[in-house]
């Protein structure tokens with residue numbers, strides 16, 4: 172995945188704060204200032220400046236030539252996947268004079284009966300900083316994956332079945348948003364910070380994009396991204412809203428940028444809470460044990476990291492100091508579970524994006540996912556860059572007309588931001604203000620990620636204060652079923668929804684494509700049902716693969732009578748309060764019919780002899796069951812079948828997990844002392860000295 176050294180910047184992306192409680196409260200941050208860069212973007216918009224490179228460009232000029240894409244022709248439709256037809260790709264100029272442009276690849280939603288103007292429109296951005304969003308497109312939630320030969324294959328969990336989606340390579344220098352003039356100085360090209368440069372560039376990109384795709388202006392825009400995009404995206408929406416405010420105040424006839432929703436996957440938002448969460452996370456996952464080879468060293472680092480956080484001053488807000496000792500906790504840990512004196516454990520480390528995987532140092536996740544090299548193959552195949560209008564003889568900026576070398580992550584982009592980003596506060600600082608202004612925030616986390624782990628996210632979410640109220644301490648965790656299996660859980664208070672995805676890595680859609688797409692159903696349901704407004708209400712959500720069945724919310728009454736549990740599934744759902752959201756899909760009715768037919772066919776095609784055997788087996792089972800029950804004087808209490816599903820063992824485990832996460836006194840993260848479990852105090856004291864040696868390692 173991204174380069175580890177780049178990721179280190181995330182952790183050094185510090186600044187700030189003595190009063191740790193107050194950074195989570197909107198009242199402690201003055202977010203009213205409109206930066207010069209945003210005023211510039213507004214002036215650019217209101218004076219209707221025309222950029223000669225974009226002039227008269229229409230969507231047709233960006234059409235992808237699909238048949239030039241290797242593998243495209245052999246892709247088949249299925250009932251949950253339709254091959255993308257309308258694709259647009261190329262560069263949009265954001266600065267005429269300097270010939271700066273950002274690259275995008277856009278897919279229209281595949282949905283025959285759909286009211287195309289009402290599709291949500293997702294802009295998707297990967298992290299880094301400096302990692303190409305082609306990661307998202309070809310490894311995660313895009314319509315294609317790439318096989319070992321560099322050929323496109325379908326991704327059945329693609330988000331283009333739920334929304335129009337546009338992948339953008341930004342900031343400048345990332346992916347195909349390359350420097351086209353080799354003589355240009357870095358300082359004039361790379362973004363120095365997320366407000367002055369990245370936000371301004373993004374807004375100008377959107378202004379120019381909507382000139383080319385005018386229908387998209389009226390769609391509900393969702394900004395979505397992963398990892399470091401937790402910094403970008405919150406700054407983007409903050410500045411887009413400031414830009415809109417200028418339009419409100421001064422430019423009545425101009426159209427605003429219509430965005431209020433953000434989806435962030437395993438995102439880096441709060442450097443303080445997330446840095447402090449590593450050790451508590453390792454403990455919770457049962458990875459950090461007393462026999463850990465670097466136990467003392469790691470506990471020491473945690474203590475120092477915590478002290479450094481606690482001692483930070485609000486005046487350091489604009490500085491660029493590392494949160495010293497915090498990042499090394501993770502790096503020490505990932506090798507500490509291996510014993511270097513054992514031959515085949517030497518140089519081993521855990522993958523920081525998925526702790527189930529073991530790697531060889533110094534990679535530790537850098538080369539993950541393993542399909543990454545396939546993407547390189549794909550982009551350098553003949554015809555591909557031509558099909559995507561990257562290699563474009565009509566494109567005036569690119570006078571070279573040479574194939575561009577695609578690299579996943581640019582370390583130059585990352586280091587430039589790291590060096591110069593002195594005016595941008597970490598996005599946690601502006602988050603409470605954004606929530607106050609009505610941001611709809613969906614945070615989803617794969618539970619196997621280390622680097623932006625779910626615990627760190629939960630910890631900062633629980634501290635957030637907006638509308639004078641902290642995130643509700645009594646909010647209930649809800650189970651999420653997908654295709655009748657528990658795949659995750661979520662918690663909601665007002666406009667914040669936090670979703671955990673079981674067995675998901677740092678790149679959730681990579682491991683869990685179908686579930687990741689079902690996030691759209693969760694959003695639909697939660698936004699269309701008033702009963703979910705009470706954060707303590709108990710309910711579960713069920714989602715199904717697209718166009719198979721509708722999603723539903725099942726509200727659980729306080730004491731669910733056992734009789735209901737033994738009823739069959741259909742009746743059970745009629746008994747409970749069922750809310751089927753008004754899914755916008757107008758063809759759902761016919762889909763249901765189709766599925767009924769499909770089910771009927773499946774039944775009809777079962778041979779009679781098989782049915783007979785099944786019937787006998789069932790009879791024998793029931794008789795045996797009744798016999799056992801009579802023996803135990805516990806005649807058919809009957810909650811077995813359903814309790815497996817609703818309150819079964821897996822289920823109650825995860826409930827326990829949640830309640831302990833939510834209710835524990837330990838407060839993992841800032842100010843916590845959870846890591847001193849079973850540690851002898853003397854040992855802790857001596858560690859401080861020990862650590863001095865460690866830093867020399």
Ligand SMILES: *[C@@H]1O[C@H](CO)[C@@H](O)[C@H](O)[C@H]1NC(C)=O
Pocket residue numbers: 206207208363364367591593594
């Ligand atoms: C960013 O813009 C502000 C004014 O809006 C300015 O004070 C600051 O120096 C700029 N930072 C950089 C790195 O250009």
Ligand SMILES: *[C@@H]1O[C@H](CO)[C@@H](O)[C@H](O)[C@H]1NC(C)=O
Pocket residue numbers: 219221
């Ligand atoms: C902006 O400029 C374009 C062409 O340069 C023109 O077609 C359009 O009408 C102008 N819009 C406004 C609001 O002046």
Ligand SMILES: *[C@@H]1O[C@H](CO)[C@@H](O)[C@H](O)[C@H]1NC(C)=O
Pocket residue numbers: 643644645
């Ligand atoms: C949470 O529940 C406890 C115990 O019932 C109650 O004292 C507290 O006020 C509740 N908190 C909120 C925010 O409702």
Ligand SMILES: *[C@@H]1O[C@H](CO)[C@@H](O)[C@H](O)[C@H]1NC(C)=O
Pocket residue numbers: 656657658659673674
């Ligand atoms: C998660 O992974 C474990 C181990 O492979 C497996 O037993 C379990 O069924 C998986 N659960 C989900 C929801 O994917």
